[in-house]
Amino acid sequence: MVDEIQSRMIQLLPRLRRFALALTGDKDKADYLVQDTCERALAHLDQWKPGTSLDSWMYRIAQNIWVDHHRGRRAQGDPRQLDEVENLVGVDGRAVTESRLTLAAVTESIARLPADQQVLVAMVCVEGVSYKEAANILGIPIGTVMSRLSRARQSLYAALTDIPVAAAVPPPIPVSSRER
Amino acid sequence: MSYVADEILMAYADGELTPEECQALERLLRQDAALRVRLAPFVETRAQLATAFEPTLREPVPDRLIKAIERARPQARASMTSVPLGGRLRLLVDAAAARIAPGGFTPALAASMATLVVAGAAVGWLAGRANTPAEAPPSLIATSGPDLVASGALAYALDANPSRTVLTTDNGRTSIEPIVSFRTTTDSVCREYRVTVSGAKQDAAGLACRTPSGTWRIAQHVETPKQPARTPATDGTYQTATGINNPAIDAMVETMISGEAFGADDEALFLKNAWQSPQ
Structure with missing residues (x-):
């Protein structure tokens, strides 16, 4: 039983690493977060209900660790935090206009969002978790998921394109509708 | 409106x-x-x-993370009897290799190796890479929904190569070698493999399991210490490979395997039968 869960955790590692990278914006920090997540999960295996999604449970643990850490650092006014914020909002940060964005640019934009929005962006846009599952993982109503995520996406879009949303070129009519 | x-x-x-x-x-x-x-x-x-x-998603997972998961299994380790299966598997593999070695690289085997190398080149060409000065190795792993599956030359090698035969692709830069095949307790078939990319700091090794739809789902893909490239020597002898000997992979094999690894004859039947259980 324990062995089987461990195998499944190992199989989950690529996705957990991707999720953690979206949250932390840094490969090393991401791997530390993944390691902490796995260790905490294994220490509390009794809290996982067999038959429920192991993925969702692990995402929940990862985001809890990350949010705790994030809040802790903010509350203490860690000077490193300020340096990092300055770096993130640096001079060239908003100059991304190419259609293909680098991972660095994307993670930088995510890092500027409030923590509760970052979590949703990582879960839904990066990991492809449904709204319903995200609401379930975070223990919040689905309406909150949608309003938070929608605000996050508009800020991200503005940061990534550096054009005010209203001035953007209209996208083409959805392909699937053309022949209807 | x-x-x-x-x-x-x-x-x-x-x-x-x-x-x-x-x-x-x-x-x-x-x-x-x-x-x-x-x-x-x-x-x-x-x-x-x-x-x-x-x-x-396609990056190999650092060994450290896999070890972090495995460390927390004292109770499982304690309940295991006698020789860990990973070790047993290794013995079997080495025994099989010893039957071919020493220096026993038969002409038939050499011929099949040549075919495989050519096939590998063809795979590279089909993937549109043979003429491009590829900086990145060809993509061996793709996503399929939530799963990772073998693609390109890796899928080809797992489909067609007997264990312990090397398929080279990407103008000889990438070598793929299935190491051993076995049946799992849930009655699917899995293969351990190694990937060597010349110039890369690390090799990679992994475990792929055949799905009912005929793809190879990647159960594990990890970085492993670099091994010297294995190429047939000009005099027709062949350097005997050591096993991957990666504790993470061994541990996963232990949890999955039913009975023992396939011998060459068993494996040949599966190869002929597109990896369906022979009736």
Whole structure:
């Protein structure tokens, strides 16, 4: 039983690493977060209900660790935090206009969002978790998921394109509708 | 015109609406350019983020993380009897290798090796890479829904190569070698493999399991210490390979294997039978 869960955790590692990278914006920090997540999960295996999604449970643990850490650092006014914020909002940060964005640019934009929005962006846009599952993982109503995520996406879009949303070129009519 | 909330536009971009809701919204989108402008941020962010992070999935997982998971298994280790199966598997593999070695690289085997190398080159060509000065190794792993599956030359090698035969691709830069095949307790067939890319700091090794749809799902893919490249020597002898001997992979094999690893004859039957159980 324990062995089987461990195998499944190992199989989950690529996705957990991707999720953690979206949250932390840094490969090393991401791997530390993944390691902490796995260790905490294994220490509390009794809290996982067999038959429920192991993925969702692990995402929940990862985001809890990350949010705790994030809040802790903010509350203490860690000077490193300020340096990092300055770096993130640096001079060239908003100059991304190419259609293909680098991972660095994307993670930088995510890092500027409030923590509760970052979590949703990582879960839904990066990991492809449904709204319903995200609401379930975070223990919040689905309406909150949608309003938070929608605000996050508009800020991200503005940061990534550096054009005010209203001035953007209209996208083409959805392909699937053309022949209807 | 009715007002459409941002959340609904976002749900459309994320594929969260029912087909009926999609149709209704698409009618409005066709008529209303301003609505299409409001939709753009949601479509764009979803696509950009998914694309930007996707390559992360294919990176080998650092050994450290796998060890972190395995360390926490004292009770499982204690209940294990006698020789750990990973060790047993290794003995079997080495015994099989010893039957071919020492220096016993038979002409038949040499001929089949040549065919495999040619096949590998063809795979590279089919993937449109043979003539490109590839900096990155060809993609061996692809995503399929939530799963990772073998693609390109890795899928080919797992389909067609007997264990302990090397397929080279990417102008000889990438070598892929299935190491051993076995049946799992849930009655599927899995193969351990090693990938060596010349110039890369690390080799990679992994475990792939045959799915009912005929793909090889990657159960594990890890970095392993670099091994000297294995190439047939000019005098026809062949350097005997050591096993991967990666504790993470051994441990996973231990949890999955039913009985013992396939011998050459068993494996040959599976190879002939497209990896279906011989009747």
